[in-house]
Amino acid sequence: MKNGENNTVNPDTPETNRNLHTATMEILTYPNKFLSEPTHPVKNIDGELQNMIERMAVTMYQAPGIGLAAIQVGINQSFLIYDVSPPDSERSLQVLVNPRIVSKEGTTISEEEGCLSVPDFRADVKRAASILVEGFDRNEKPFRMEAQGLLAVVLQHEIDHLNGILFIDRISALKRGIYKRKVKKNLKNT
Ligand code: NI
Numbered sequence: 001m002k003n004g005e006n007n008t009v010n011p012d013t014p015e016t017n018r019n020l021h022t023a024t025m026e027i028l029t030y031p032n033k034f035l036s037e038p039t040h041p042v043k044n045i046d047g048e049l050q051n052m053i054e055r056m057a058v059t060m061y062q063a064p065g066i067g068l069a070a071i072q073v074g075i076n077q078s079f080l081i082y083d084v085s086p087p088d089s090e091r092s093l094q095v096l097v098n099p100r101i102v103s104k105e106g107t108t109i110s111e112e113e114g115c116l117s118v119p120d121f122r123a124d125v126k127r128a129a130s131i132l133v134e135g136f137d138r139n140e141k142p143f144r145m146e147a148q149g150l151l152a153v154v155l156q157h158e159i160d161h162l163n164g165i166l167f168i169d170r171i172s173a174l175k176r177g178i179y180k181r182k183v184k185k186n187l188k189n190t
Helices: 047-062 149-162 173-188
Strands: 067-069 079-082 094-115 118-136 142-148
Touching (some): 047 067, 094 149, 118 149, 142 149
Antiparallel strands (some): 079 094
């Protein structure tokens, strides 16, 4: 998920500059078909996975974004990272492996939602107001978490990605059509 306009993380801090050029990953964008394929569960939380998490973190902070699902960088496995800490506070990278939403409550409108895989477009999206998520952390510890507000929206957005769903799949066909036409036009002009 993309940062809000007034919530910009400064990508020039030393932390994100380490190995910036070798470590960042290419973020796939709509209409890349890979983004609409559901991912496979992670079988082993091993060194390779930790390595991918680190590279995804650099990529997310550099973008800047507040959430990134593995599928967005071409990995068809079910894990995601996020960091919803306020821009002027310490970073707090979170990792969810094989996450699933076990219950939802209420509805909320996530205003001007954006996505690193859907450049130059934002829309209001109807989301559950509160969710219960289960899965594993990066140390293979099972977790169960209740989320509300921004965190609930980010997790719904990223877990959607793992199921091959983009936020534009959750808006009206009319609004989606506007974006699709724009993308088609841009592809023709390149
Ligand atoms: Ni996204």
